[in-house]
Amino acid sequence: MNLIFEAIKTALIKGEAKVNLQEAAGLAASGSGIGGNIVFDDAFSTMRQVNPMRQYGRVIPVIGSDAAFVARTGNATYQTNPWGYPVQNNTGTPGIATTIWQLPVRAITAQLPIRTAVLSDINGLDPAIVADLADEFAQVENSSMVQNNDQSGTTTTATGGTSGLRGLLTYGVSTSAAAFGSSGSAITNGLHTILSVAPTGSVLTFADIASLMGAFPAPYWHLPGTAWMMHPTTLRSLRFLKDTNGMPVFIDAGVVNGQAQQFLYGWPIITNGAMDTLTAAAAVGTRFVYLANWPRFTTIGDQEEMSIQRNDQYAPGFVSLYAEKRVVATVRDPFAGVVLGT
Numbered sequence: 001m002n003l004i005f006e007a008i009k010t011a012l013i014k015g016e017a018k019v020n021l022q023e024a025a026g027l028a029a030s031g032s033g034i035g036g037n038i039v040f041d042d043a044f045s046t047m048r049q050v051n052p053m054r055q056y057g058r059v060i061p062v063i064g065s066d067a068a069f070v071a072r073t074g075n076a077t078y079q080t081n082p083w084g085y086p087v088q089n090n091t092g093t094p095g096i097a098t099t100i101w102q103l104p105v106r107a108i109t110a111q112l113p114i115r116t117a118v119l120s121d122i123n124g125l126d127p128a129i130v131a132d133l134a135d136e137f138a139q140v141e142n143s144s145m146v147q148n149n150d151q152s153g154t155t156t157t158a159t160g161g162t163s164g165l166r167g168l169l170t171y172g173v174s175t176s177a178a179a180f181g182s183s184g185s186a187i188t189n190g191l192h193t194i195l196s197v198a199p200t201g202s203v204l205t206f207a208d209i210a211s212l213m214g215a216f217p218a219p220y221w222h223l224p225g226t227a228w229m230m231h232p233t234t235l236r237s238l239r240f241l242k243d244t245n246g247m248p249v250f251i252d253a254g255v256v257n258g259q260a261q262q263f264l265y266g267w268p269i270i271t272n273g274a275m276d277t278l279t280a281a282a283a284v285g286t287r288f289v290y291l292a293n294w295p296r297f298t299t300i301g302d303q304e305e306m307s308i309q310r311n312d313q314y315a316p317g318f319v320s321l322y323a324e325k326r327v328v329a330t331v332r333d334p335f336a337g338v339v340l341g342t
Helices: 002-014 116-121 125-147 206-215 232-240
Strands: 058-061 066-072 098-104 106-115 172-174 193-197 226-230 267-271 287-293 298-302 307-315 318-331 337-341
Touching: 066 318, 098 318, 106 116, 106 125, 125 318, 193 206, 206 287, 206 337, 226 232, 232 267
Parallel strands: 058 298, 172 193, 193 337, 226 267
Antiparallel strands: 066 098, 106 318, 226 287, 287 337, 298 318, 307 318
């Protein structure tokens, strides 16, 4: 209390005084609601479902407004019998066949009005806004990379529609064979076909997973980046599968950096909240489990800079942040992945 009395005396003489509350622990009144100051903690953002497509997928820099992709589809060796010396000058049909497709780089944009007073009141607001914006962009691009249909007549306007990315779930499927899409620079080219396994019913079974694994081409089995991708509820259903003795069919197996991870048949599992859910497995057009070598299967192209601009003339007492990020995504090698669905 002596500190408070001294402070009162100083305030009467000099007009103001401060008390160290750590020393004056007996001060009971907090000042809340009667003129006390509000002290803001450091700003933070809520967790978002960022982009699992980037976890193993191939990511490249893109400088221009469009990205063109080229795949060699021919064979340099004679397929009937490449042994010996059958090659002759000016004869034969060398395997020079290629397929190409071109996609425009798409823009994700955002605008954030912010009170100028808040910028100085809340600690760490600037970096929190930028970090959260980056996470929000990642969440938006993941939804578009998985769900969006970029073709004319699309109904997926919430994920970009014709201004969005080419979504993984919108590629064609076939239970017989994968195939490259048509070749050319139009937006209708490069719509590849992915090999699919039809589910046995509306409930996930051991046979579904085993059949999908069996359909996965052998050349990709042991490459780095091979992994499953599914919705978290689908993974939960896998955990609930039991054998005739009531024991779990699938358990975690495998170790990364000394810690147990989610593995299935030796391959890691990527959970992605944008994937189709198991409850809709029987619906036509639903694809809910992928097994792929993701560095070969998909490519994400980034323009290497995210533009952020501050606009002061927004409204009295406010500034506005405008942000823009440009990205393109495609299935690169349709043979490098298989899907459980229709």
